[in-house]
Amino acid sequence: MEGEKTKATVRxxxxxxQRFLDAVGELLLAQGFSALKVNDIAATAGxxxxxxxxxxxxxxxxxxxxxxxxxxxxxxxxxxxxxxxADGGREFSKQMLLKQFDYINTNAEFRKIILWGLTESRExxxxxxxxxxxxxxxxxxxxxxxYFGKEAEMYRAVMALLISGNYYLNMYAGVNGKTFCGIDMxxxxxxxQIKKAMAIVxxxxxxxxxx
Amino acid sequence: MEGEKTKATVRxxxxxxQRFLDAVGELLLAQGFSALKVNDIAATAGxxxxxxxxxxxxxxxxxxxxxxxxxxxxxxxxxxxxxxxADGGREFSKQMLLKQFDYINTNAEFRKIILWGLTESRExxxxxxxxxxxxxxxxxxxxxxxYFGKEAEMYRAVMALLISGNYYLNMYAGVNGKTFCGIDMxxxxxxxQIKKAMAIVxxxxxxxxxx
DNA sequence: ATACAAAGTCACTAAATAGTGATAATTATA
DNA sequence: TATAATTATCACTATTTAGTGACTTTGTAT
Numbered sequence: 001m002e003g004e005k006t007k008a009t010v011r012x013x014x015x016x017x018q019r020f021l022d023a024v025g026e027l028l029l030a031q032g033f034s035a036l037k038v039n040d041i042a043a044t045a046g047x048x049x050x051x052x053x054x055x056x057x058x059x060x061x062x063x064x065x066x067x068x069x070x071x072x073x074x075x076x077x078x079x080x081x082x083x084x085x086a087d088g089g090r091e092f093s094k095q096m097l098l099k100q101f102d103y104i105n106t107n108a109e110f111r112k113i114i115l116w117g118l119t120e121s122r123e124x125x126x127x128x129x130x131x132x133x134x135x136x137x138x139x140x141x142x143x144x145x146x147y148f149g150k151e152a153e154m155y156r157a158v159m160a161l162l163i164s165g166n167y168y169l170n171m172y173a174g175v176n177g178k179t180f181c182g183i184d185m186x187x188x189x190x191x192x193q194i195k196k197a198m199a200i201v202x203x204x205x206x207x208x209x210x211x
Numbered sequence: 212m213e214g215e216k217t218k219a220t221v222r223x224x225x226x227x228x229q230r231f232l233d234a235v236g237e238l239l240l241a242q243g244f245s246a247l248k249v250n251d252i253a254a255t256a257g258x259x260x261x262x263x264x265x266x267x268x269x270x271x272x273x274x275x276x277x278x279x280x281x282x283x284x285x286x287x288x289x290x291x292x293x294x295x296x297a298d299g300g301r302e303f304s305k306q307m308l309l310k311q312f313d314y315i316n317t318n319a320e321f322r323k324i325i326l327w328g329l330t331e332s333r334e335x336x337x338x339x340x341x342x343x344x345x346x347x348x349x350x351x352x353x354x355x356x357x358y359f360g361k362e363a364e365m366y367r368a369v370m371a372l373l374i375s376g377n378y379y380l381n382m383y384a385g386v387n388g389k390t391f392c393g394i395d396m397x398x399x400x401x402x403x404q405i406k407k408a409m410a411i412v413x414x415x416x417x418x419x420x421x422x
Numbered sequence: 423a424t425a426c427a428a429a430g431t432c433a434c435t436a437a438a439t440a441g442t443g444a445t446a447a448t449t450a451t452a
Numbered sequence: 453t454a455t456a457a458t459t460a461t462c463a464c465t466a467t468t469t470a471g472t473g474a475c476t477t478t479g480t481a482t
Binding site: 222223224227258259261262265 | 458459460461462
């Protein structure tokens with residue numbers, strides 16, 4: 001195993017705990033969740049694996065704490081409540097999708113967690129999904145549900161498709177293929193096409209219920 | 212390990228090879244690709260693991276052959292060429308999406324392979340992705356590209372979002388969450404909402420370029 | 423300085439997993 | 453029915469991984 005860190009200079013339990021948590025993140029990014037072995041985590045942290053059992057209780061407890069330490073939605077929460085919504089959430093929806101695209105596209109850790117969440121049932125992974133739902137409900141209940149009225153569920157379903165498509169396409173890019181429906185997800189052009197498409201679909205939906 | 216099969220009554224290399232391939236599929240469905248261990252595969256097949264090395268060359272070669280043995284797209288190919296296309300592919304697009312939804316939703320093996328393809332780089336998994344692209348190109352190049360003209364790339368991007376959203380939502384259901392944007396993917400109602408939404412988006416796209 | 427607790431290391435056990443050499447059981451065939 | 457070839461098993465080695473008991477090192481309060 002490569003990637004061992006220089007030895008801790010000072011003895012500090014909290015710092016060491018953090019080094020283990022960081023090591024989990026580093027390995028997750030570099031090799032995926034199936035590569036999270038106690039020996040490797042300890043080597044990456046530059047500490048003895050015994051401490052993982054001492055400080056966290058075990059490998060799984062450490063991994064769970066790592067996932068819980070992540071906070072993907074805090075920035076979204078801030079932007080949520082305010083803003084003038086005079087258009088039924090049209091612009092907000094579009095910007096949310098575009099921002100989310102960039103976030104997923106540039107945040108490899110987020111992508112790994114989302115993928116992990118499709119693979120394994122684990123309480124902290126469920127929490128990530130639950131939080132996304134809770135935050136989404138804010139927008140949906142207060143802004144788009146009232147606006148779309150009896151078409152509200154249709155709007156929700158389209159958003160579910162766009163967001164989850166967003167997730168998938170960004171996870172897909174570069175693993176076993178580059179193009180999806182001919183769109184090359186590894187290029188800026190391809191990414192712009194997807195973003196443009198999301199905005200168009202939102203506009204069409206709003207125009208649909210307006211007209 | 213449970214799941215051992217009754218011993219083969221006759222000695223037959225081809226039958227035994229098939230038993231190993233079937234065992235891989237069985238384990239993949241029951242426990243996911245990370246649970247594909249030689250010992251378990253052999254136990255499930257009811258044969259000695261030595262034969263895996265003798266007949267296939269090793270675990271990975273067996274797994275690769277299993278993936279190559281799958282054919283998810285053969286049925287799609289048949290339906291592809293024919294049909295009267297007088298509407299620019301509008302009805303065809305909708306039906307393709309709806310059929311694909313049902314296929315993914317009822318075919319757990321397909322879902323596992325798609326998920327695997329997001330997780331691991333592996334030649335036969337790449338082939339599955341490439342085949343999907345090749346088949347999709349048929350529809351796109353001959354029917355929708357000409358119809359949508361300079362909006363063709365936009366249409367492709369929307370289809371990419373719908374299909375990949377389709378993938379994601381069906382993989383998501385029931386692992387770490389049930390709802391996505393409030394749509395409960397474990398219920399018939401939720402599934403119908405997604406299907407309806409896909410059809411609406413397609414119609415809006417066609418109306419958009421028509422009107 | 424020394425004694426104590428906390429932080430950290432090391433060498434080990436145990437279990438799981440991949441892979442193989444020797445051999446037995448079966449089948450085909452001369 | 454002998455025997456050669458094939459199919460299959462078994463018992464073993466080697467490696468990887470998780471986990472632990474005994475120990476050493478370091479910081480700190482007396």
